[in-house]
Amino acid sequence: MIFSKKEKKIVAYTVEKCPSCKKESKRKFKQGDCLFVESSKCPSCNVPMNIAKIFGEPTA
Template identity: 65%
Template sequence: MIFKKKKITNAYTIEQCNSCNKEIKRKFKDGDCLFSEISKCSACNGTMLIEKIFGETIEL
């Protein structure tokens, strides 16, 4: 018998500060849009932008 492995894809968002280049990876939220300003950087108080939205696939 041949079994198919289940695949689950999780979406993630990378936020990057435009001043100090600090990056944060977090789970994707509805409404995330590339290059939109989200919040202030916790390290330097600069502006955090969404730089990348991607998915990671896990086989079970």
């Protein structure tokens, strides 16, 4: 019997962290994202958030 290996797609995500209130948010990766760079403003305290992590997760 021959077994075939199904390929899983990888989805890239970016985690942003607020340096002030330490709130984190996860969103899909956008072209141009770079670690430790300021990104969007924190919804809680309006301070620019930094990109803390970029990673990929396999889809189901």
